[in-house]
């Protein structure tokens with residue numbers, strides 16, 4: 314009997330599908346021997362463009378490992394990680410770095426701004442270092458600073474900004490290369506409740522405005538409602 318065409322199609326390899334981010338059966342083992350830990354255990358996750366997913370989990374549940382693997386900083390022991398249609402696990406380190414710079418934006422726990430640069434310069438630095446600092450980069454930086462409500466503080470340095478304002482600059486900087494995937498690590502841990510709410514609402518808004526597939530890891534359960542989907546990580550398993 315012939316196999317119907319639909320069956321062939323449904324089983325055909327689909328490297329990325331429509332998802333901007335796709336993790337398939339990702340397992341990460343860390344350490345060795347008696348000390349070996351399963352940091353991620355068969356994690357499968359798809360995130361569509363414009364979707365904001367929050368991953369909550371207690372300390373040691375695998376949140377940092379999930380971000381490291383998704384961001385191409387760490388290669389999983391097993392499984393596949395597709396970002397913008399490319400399987401990061403098949404790339405050599407140099408290609409992976411290039412793919413990461415082009416397709417992934419990162420918002421850090423403490424913004425990680427450079428002390429000597431103004432807010433605007435933080436956004437322009439990669440273009441400057443890459444010899445691409447032209448009118449288009451400047452216009453994009455200004456547009457993003459406006460989008461995150463920081464246009465009037467564009468000339469301020471980090472010590473002249475509040476924690477929430479620094480996070481806004483960090484978000485604008487992450488959006489500069491128009492990434493397909495935005496990875497966010499505990500963005501509210503240094504903020505009071507009102508500022509945490511502002512930052513997470515802004516993340517949701519910017520995810521939609523820029524059509525990024527956003528994954529935020531956090532242990533802060535009060536900010537979860539801003540996400541489209543909330544997943545829980547426990548002992549390396551995602552549910």
Ligand SMILES: Nc1ncnc2c1ncn2[C@@H]1O[C@H](COP(=O)(O)OP(=O)(O)OP(=O)(O)O)[C@@H](O)[C@H]1O
Nearest residue numbers: 343344350352370371372373374375376377378379
């Ligand atoms: N280099 C390593 N060698 C062995 N085990 C490790 C290593 N790094 C992390 N682990 C373990 O892997 C598990 C997952 O760690 P991970 O840092 O991803 O958790 P986390 O949820 O981010 O924790 P936290 O919220 O405290 O930062 C933990 O049990 C941790 O102890």
